[in-house]
Amino acid sequence: MIFFRLSFTYSVVVAALFCSSCSSVAQRNTAASNTSLTNEAAPVTGISKVWVADQGDGTYKNPVLYADYSDPDVCRAEDDYYMTSSSFNAVPGLQILYSKDLVNWKIIGYALDRLTPYAHFSKPQHGNGVWAPSIRYHNEEFYIYWGDPDFGIYMVKTKNPAGPWEKPVLVKEGKGLIDSCPFWDEDGKAYLIHGWAGSRAGIKSILTINRLSPDGTKVLDEGVMVFDGHDAHPTVEGPKFYKHNGYYYIFAPAGGVATGWQLVLRSKNVYGPYEERIVMDQGSSPVNGPHQGAWVDNKNGEDWFLHFQDIGAYGRVMHLQPMKWVNNWPVIGEDKEGDGKGQPVLTYKKPNMGKIFPVTTPQESDEFDDHTLGLQWQWHANPKATWAFITGSKGQLRLFTDQVPADFRNYWDVPNLLLQKFPADTFTVTTKLKFTPNAKLQNERTGLIVMGEDYAYVSLVSKKDGIYLTYNTVEEAFKGTPEKEEVLGKLNGNEVYFRVSVGKNAKCQFSYSEDGSQFRNADTAFTAVAGRWIGAKVGIFATRLDKINDSGYADYDWFRITPLTTEITESSQK
Incomplete structure (x- = not known):
């Protein structure tokens, strides 16, 4: 089974990659637009090419993380900041992010390598699992508490936030x-505050x-x-417990x-x-529902x-707001009316940490040159040891096809989807792969997927007479809706480049290439x-329909996230 990288520093090993030409693809009768680049996507360095919050002039822009870090919580340990967020059914869970200045973040580890109970989370449990965690630094140890709505409140702890965690x-x-959320008072007493899920x-x-x-x-x-x-204050939830200047505060x-809005409660008694x-609250800003998060200070x-701010397909992205205390009440953001209620800022001067720190961003691209998988990746359920292996000496990630569940309706039911968050409002993903299906089987499949309650993917699928390219879509996958499949052509060889370009409002255009230069679009976005x-x-992903003792596999050479280069028009929408 592959292991995920655990370290305080992140580096991308860039190797020279030689592109072997893919075999020609039988052309379809239907017309399709063509896009091209001068050559295949170049290796990507460790800093994001699609979203950087640090503007390089002493200011930052929001969101500081344009990715789905839902229900974030942050703690400070001396001069260091650590963040975690809701991970629901994704594995590994409770990703840990690290920052020196609250603007520049990177993923350094995770607190849960598997979800418990193990068997329960061995199949996708959409929307279940880890809800709204809190992270605290107490007595030189780090604690994370979270509620699982079906089982109760859990805690993990460690002395090293990069892991391992107990x-x-x-x-x-x-x-x-x-x-x-826990709270340790000065008198040695400890407390735990929590909310309630009406659904359970x-x-x-x-x-x-x-x-x-x-x-x-x-x-x-x-x-x-x-x-x-x-x-x-209906749907009050996500409480964080603090003490300041003799008052107990619940954010x-x-x-x-x-x-929603950000509520604060205060009392002299617990x-x-x-x-x-x-x-x-939102005020006159474009930031809807600014709430649920963490108060931190600096030296x-x-x-x-x-x-967070909920922006639909992009998830709950994370913002950073200035805060001040006025008459023992916090004022968050910009208080235009002077009434103690702020609204979010879009740009602001960076926190004064006493020095300037390098620009960092959460990991996105992966060259698969290391012996561990990048920390940005998460499975859709507790993984099997046979799903994937890194072959760092070859610079590849091998996905073995795994049999779909017995009650399979569509990919909503499939656990072995290896996924990462959308990293920006617009971006392009390109990946190169070689598919080696088992000659005794049909319908082994591997591909590039955009997953949600609706989803789409471009794939290679094995048939008796060879390997075919397909484009598949489904709406309301959670209802078991069957996929719509469009056959794009027959591949004479077994190597291909897949791409998805994501434009404004999460409009996605899938395409494929035989040489890494000329990309042919699927007919509909x-x-x-x-x-x-x-x-x-x-x-x-890589799947099969049948049981066998020697499954086929796909070798992924790299997975690169780069800026969007082509406009995706309304006329190409489904």
């Missing part, structure tokens, strides 16, 4: 327990506090309801994912009563708040949509 501990068992518990829009054992491993009582948001989003105030006395509580993702 095995998960079930802190509070139950249905509908979500969005948990039958109640919602309330916040509950439990006493927590000092070691953080178990709750000590039945809990106390400290806030009811039904009247003014909590309310009003719904796409349209259990209340709590005063309430909306400290940030120079500045305060900052990180939160596709509009990506979000998955279950997540943004659309892009990646690769």
Whole structure:
């Protein structure tokens, strides 16, 4: 089984790649547009070519992460910042990002190499799993708490946030327990606050506090309801617990994912009563539903708040807002009216950390030259050891075809999708592969996919008389809708380049090439949509319909993300 890279530093090993020509493709009778580049996509360095928040002049632009880091939480340890976010059913889960200045981030590891219970998450559990985690640094250890709406509240900890992390501990068992956050008070007492998922518990829009054992491993009582948001703050959830200047503070989003606001509660007593105030909403900005995130400070006395914005197919992207304290209330963003309620900024001066740090961005492209897979990749379920192997000496990732589930309806049901987040509003993905199906089988398949509740992919599929190119789409995959398949042609050889160009509003144009230079479009474009509580993702797969003791395989040479070079027009939409 492949391993994922775990390190504080990220480097991309760029090797010289020699392009062997792909065999010619039988031309279709239907007309299709052609696009070309002067040569195949060049190796990509470690800094993103499609989104960099650091503007290089002492300012940054939002979002600082144009990717689906849903429900982010951040903690500071001395001069270092660590972030995690909801990972739901993706594996490995709880990716850990690292920053020195809150603007430049990179992935350094993950806290969960598998989801528990293992068998339950061995098939895709869309929208389930890891909800709204919190990360804290306490007594020189890092803790992450999260709620799984079907099993309860879990905790993992470590001394090294890059990993490995200890095995998960079930802190509070139950249905509908979500969005948990610990707090250790100066008197040695510890507490755990959480919200409720109405879909499992039958109640919602309330916040509950439990006493927590000092070691953080178990709750000590039945809990106390400290806030009811039904009247003014429906769907209050995602609480984060702090103490400042003698007050206990609960930062909590309310009003719904796409349209909500940032609520703050304060009290001199852990259990209340709590005063309430909306400290940030959309205002006149274009940033809808700015809420749910983390307050952090720095050694120079500045305060900052990180939160998400839901933008449909791109998921919940992360913004950074200035924050200040006025009369013991936080004011987040730009307070244009002077009423204590801010709105998001689009650009701002970077945090003053005492020095300038290099530009970094989360990993995107992968040359597959190392002996481990890049940390940007996640499976759709707990993986099998036979799905994929890195062959770093050859600079390739080998995907073996795996048999689809017995109840297979479409790729919504398939666990061995190797995916990563959309990295920007527009971008291009190109990958090169060689397909070696088992000659005894038909319908082994490998390809490049954009996955969500609707999905599309371009693929190679084996038949009795050779390998064919197909373009497949499906709407409302979660309903078991059958795919629509368009045969693009027959491949005389077994090597091909696949590409998807993603334009504004998540419009996607798939194409293929036999030589890495001339790309031929699929006849119709596709509009990506979000998955279950997540943004659309892009990646690769290899499947088969039948059982066999020696499956075929696909060798992926590289996977590169580069800027969009061609406009995707409305007329080409599905």
